[in-house]
Amino acid sequence: MLINKRRMQLTHLERIHAIKWLANYKSLASMLIIFVIASMTSHYFFTWENMVNIVRQASMIGIIALGVHFVVLLGMFDLSVGSVLVISGTVIMASQNVFGTDIFLSMILGVVTGCIIGFLNGFIIAYGRVPSFITTIAAMFIFRSLALWYGSGGALNGNHIRYTELGHGSTWGIPNLVFPLIVVAVSAHIILTKTLLGRYIYALGQNPMAASLSGAPTRWIVITAFAISGTAAGMGAVFETSRLNSISTSTSGIFYELDVMSAIVIGGSNLKGGKGSILGTVCGVLMLTMISNYMNLQNVSPYLQGILKGILVLVILYRKSRKG
Amino acid sequence: MLLQLNNLTKSYFGVTVLDHVNFDLKQGEVHAILGQNGAGKSTLVKLISGVEEPDNGEIYLDGNLVRIPSTLEAQRLGISTIYQETALVPDMTIAENIFLGREPKLFGLFTHYSKMKREAKKILKQLGYSFHPTTPVRDLSISEQQTVAIAKAISRQCRIMIMDEPTASLTEQECDRLFRMIETFKSEGVGIIYITHRLKEVQGICDRVTILRDGQHVITREAKGFNDKEIITYIVGKELSHYFPPVPIEVGEELMRVVGLGKRNQFTDIDFTLHEGEILGFAGLADSGGSELANALFGRVRTDEGSIYWRNEKVEFRSPREAIHHRFGLVDRDRAKAGMFSDMPVSRNLTISGLRRLNKWQFINEQKEQSKALDAVLQLDIKMIDPEQEIKFLSGGNQQKVMFGRWLVADSDLYILNEPTCGIDIGAKSELYVVIHELVQEGKGMIVISSDLSELIGLCTRILVMHEGRIVDQILHEFATEERILSAASGLQS
Numbered sequence: 001m002l003i004n005k006r007r008m009q010l011t012h013l014e015r016i017h018a019i020k021w022l023a024n025y026k027s028l029a030s031m032l033i034i035f036v037i038a039s040m041t042s043h044y045f046f047t048w049e050n051m052v053n054i055v056r057q058a059s060m061i062g063i064i065a066l067g068v069h070f071v072v073l074l075g076m077f078d079l080s081v082g083s084v085l086v087i088s089g090t091v092i093m094a095s096q097n098v099f100g101t102d103i104f105l106s107m108i109l110g111v112v113t114g115c116i117i118g119f120l121n122g123f124i125i126a127y128g129r130v131p132s133f134i135t136t137i138a139a140m141f142i143f144r145s146l147a148l149w150y151g152s153g154g155a156l157n158g159n160h161i162r163y164t165e166l167g168h169g170s171t172w173g174i175p176n177l178v179f180p181l182i183v184v185a186v187s188a189h190i191i192l193t194k195t196l197l198g199r200y201i202y203a204l205g206q207n208p209m210a211a212s213l214s215g216a217p218t219r220w221i222v223i224t225a226f227a228i229s230g231t232a233a234g235m236g237a238v239f240e241t242s243r244l245n246s247i248s249t250s251t252s253g254i255f256y257e258l259d260v261m262s263a264i265v266i267g268g269s270n271l272k273g274g275k276g277s278i279l280g281t282v283c284g285v286l287m288l289t290m291i292s293n294y295m296n297l298q299n300v301s302p303y304l305q306g307i308l309k310g311i312l313v314l315v316i317l318y319r320k321s322r323k324g
Numbered sequence: 325m326l327l328q329l330n331n332l333t334k335s336y337f338g339v340t341v342l343d344h345v346n347f348d349l350k351q352g353e354v355h356a357i358l359g360q361n362g363a364g365k366s367t368l369v370k371l372i373s374g375v376e377e378p379d380n381g382e383i384y385l386d387g388n389l390v391r392i393p394s395t396l397e398a399q400r401l402g403i404s405t406i407y408q409e410t411a412l413v414p415d416m417t418i419a420e421n422i423f424l425g426r427e428p429k430l431f432g433l434f435t436h437y438s439k440m441k442r443e444a445k446k447i448l449k450q451l452g453y454s455f456h457p458t459t460p461v462r463d464l465s466i467s468e469q470q471t472v473a474i475a476k477a478i479s480r481q482c483r484i485m486i487m488d489e490p491t492a493s494l495t496e497q498e499c500d501r502l503f504r505m506i507e508t509f510k511s512e513g514v515g516i517i518y519i520t521h522r523l524k525e526v527q528g529i530c531d532r533v534t535i536l537r538d539g540q541h542v543i544t545r546e547a548k549g550f551n552d553k554e555i556i557t558y559i560v561g562k563e564l565s566h567y568f569p570p571v572p573i574e575v576g577e578e579l580m581r582v583v584g585l586g587k588r589n590q591f592t593d594i595d596f597t598l599h600e601g602e603i604l605g606f607a608g609l610a611d612s613g614g615s616e617l618a619n620a621l622f623g624r625v626r627t628d629e630g631s632i633y634w635r636n637e638k639v640e641f642r643s644p645r646e647a648i649h650h651r652f653g654l655v656d657r658d659r660a661k662a663g664m665f666s667d668m669p670v671s672r673n674l675t676i677s678g679l680r681r682l683n684k685w686q687f688i689n690e691q692k693e694q695s696k697a698l699d700a701v702l703q704l705d706i707k708m709i710d711p712e713q714e715i716k717f718l719s720g721g722n723q724q725k726v727m728f729g730r731w732l733v734a735d736s737d738l739y740i741l742n743e744p745t746c747g748i749d750i751g752a753k754s755e756l757y758v759v760i761h762e763l764v765q766e767g768k769g770m771i772v773i774s775s776d777l778s779e780l781i782g783l784c785t786r787i788l789v790m791h792e793g794r795i796v797d798q799i800l801h802e803f804a805t806e807e808r809i810l811s812a813a814s815g816l817q818s
Contacts, residue, residue: 195686196679203676206665213624213662214677214730215648274667 067232075273082253088237089247118230122223151249167242205273374398568782576600585630605784653731700729721752
C-alpha cells in the first residue's frame, strides 16, 4: 500500500491533493478571514470576554446543527428541531416542578424526549415514505402546539437554583456549555468518518438506490439520523433551559431550524446530500455567530441582521449552483 | 467538408486525454469513432457538443473557424448529441421532453399543447413508433427513452448528429429500426458521428472509420473492406488471441434452485437450477422479464409465487441486504443510477458491500479496508492513479470493474450480472470475461442476463431463453447458435 502511494506521488497529483485539501477546508479559511477582518476593524472583537461571548452564543445553534448535519447528509430536512427544543424544555421544567425529579433526571428526560420524537420522524419517513420536509413540518406544528397548550402560551420556570450554573458558569474561564459541545462535535466527527453508520450515511446521501443495492440498511440509517437530530435538539433544550432556568413556550426555539440550516449550508454541506463535514458545520455556526456579534459591536440594528444572513446564504448557494 | 477538427488537445489535471487529434465529417456520411474506453472518444464528443472546450486546436464548420463554448451554442450551430445515458426529464411527458425549451407557443405566451402533441406524434411516427405523446418518460423502457432522445434531436433540425453508443441497450429489432432512421438522415445530408463498441455495425451502416487509442489518432479509412480482425488490432494495438476464455463444462454441487417463481405482469413459472462453477445465461428481447427476474432473485422486489432454494435451504429476501448476507451480488445494468457513488473514492466504492466483515464494533478497520480494496484493484487490473481517486474520473470500463470488484470484496458466491458489459470496450470486456472465468473456477455461480448474443454464446454453460416472462428454451453451450436463441426469444417454436 505504502509503496503504491509513494510511487503515485507525481507532481500533478500533488496539485490535485492541494486543491482537494483547500476545498475541504474552505469553510475554515472563510471563517478565519472573517475573524481577521473583524479583529482588525473592531477593538473589542478580539478580546477574551468577546471570544467567550461568541462561543457561548454559538453553542445553542451549534449543538442542534451537529445533529441536523446527519439529516442533511442524507439529502433530507429536519424542520422540527425548534419545536423539539421547546417540548423537551417543557419536559425538563415540568418534570422538575410537577414530579420533583432530580435535575439530572429531568435533563435526561428532556434529551430522551428529543430522541423519541426524532425516532418517530425517522420512522414515518423511512416506512411511510413521506418526504422529510412534510413530516418534520407536521412535527414542528404538533409539538409547538403541545408545548403552548401545556404552558398556556407563557413561560415555565424551574425551581432548581443551581441549574443555571451549568448554563451561566464557566470552568477555567471557558463557558460550561462549550464542553458538551466539543464532546458532541468530536463524537459526530468520529461517527461520520470512522463507523459503518457514517459510511452508509454518505452513501445513502449520494445515491440511495445504489446504497440499497449494496446492502446498506437504508431505513435503519434514516431512522438513526433523525433520532440523532432529535437528540441534539433535546440537548439544545438543556442548554436553553439551563441559561435562564425557564422555557418560553411561545418564543423559545423559534426560527432555530432555519438558523441551523443556514449554518450548515454556509459550512459547505450539500443540501442534496452526500457532502459535508462536521468541521464545516462548526465553522458555519461560528461564522454566523461572529458576523452577528460583529454587527452588534458596530451598532448595526439587530433587526437588520437577518438581511445579511439572507444574503450570505444566497451567495453561497449561488456559487454552488454555478459550480454544479 | 461539414466539420473539420485540427489538432484538438485536451488534458485534465495534467493527464492528456486527447493529443493532437484530427477528424473530419462530410455531409450525408456516417463516420464511426472506435477505441477502447479511455481512448478519448467521449472527450472528443464533449468538445464537439460544447460540454468542454479544447486546450488547443481548431474546429471548422463549413470551413469557418468556430468556438463551441456551450451546449446551447452547439445546438444553435445544428449539432445534436444523443448520449448513452439519456438526458430526459422522467416526470415530463414524451412531447414535453422533445420540445423542452422550444415549446410551440400560442399567442407567443402559452404553450401550444395540442400542436406540441401533434408534432411529437408526427416525429415518433416517422421513427416508426406509436407511443402516446402524453406518456410520462418515466414509464418508458431504456430503449424507448433513447428513441425519445433521438426524436428530440430530429425536432431540432440538426446538421450534425452525434450518437454515443445508441445501440448499447437496444434489441436487434430496435437496432434495425434505428439503422433505417440513420439511412433517412444520411439521405437528408445530415452528418453522423457514430460511436460504438459493436464492430458488426461498422460494416453495416458506417462509411468511414476513425480509430483512437490512448488519446491519439490511429487511422481513418473507408469502412468497406476493413475487417473485424484488422479493426481490433488497431483498437487494441496488438492482436487479441483470446476473446472468450474456455466455457466451464464441469460443474459442482447445486447452488440454487428456483421453482415456479412468478411476479404478475413480469414473469411466470420460472424453474431453473444453478450449480457451483456454472455460468447460466438468460437471453431475451427487451422487456422479456430477464432484468425483473434478476431484481427478484436479489430481493429488490418481492415475488408473488414460487420459491428459491439456496444450497438446499429455502430463502426469501425482503431486501437486497438479506440477499447480500447470503452472499449474493448484483451488478446492475445501469451503473450510474444503481451502482456508483460517483463522488466517493474507488476504494470506498469497492468496499461498501463488504463492510460487514471489515469492522470491529461498528468501527471500520481502515487498514484492512485499504488492503481489500487494493486486492480487488490488482485482481481486476483497474486503471487509476490512486485508490483514493473519485470513481467519476475513471473510464466506463474501469467503473464497471469496480462494480464487479465490490462483490469480490464482499466475497459473494453468486453473481447476478445484468448486462455486465453494456457500453464498455472490447479490451475491458475480455478482461471481465477472464475475471468471470476465474471466479467460476473457484466454484462461484454466475447468472448472466445479456442482450449481446455472442457474449452469451461465448461465455455460458447453459442459456435459458425468455420470451414474455417465460423460459421458452434451454440451450447447452455446444448447441447454442444466434439463430436458435433469436427464434426462441421472438416466440417462434423451436
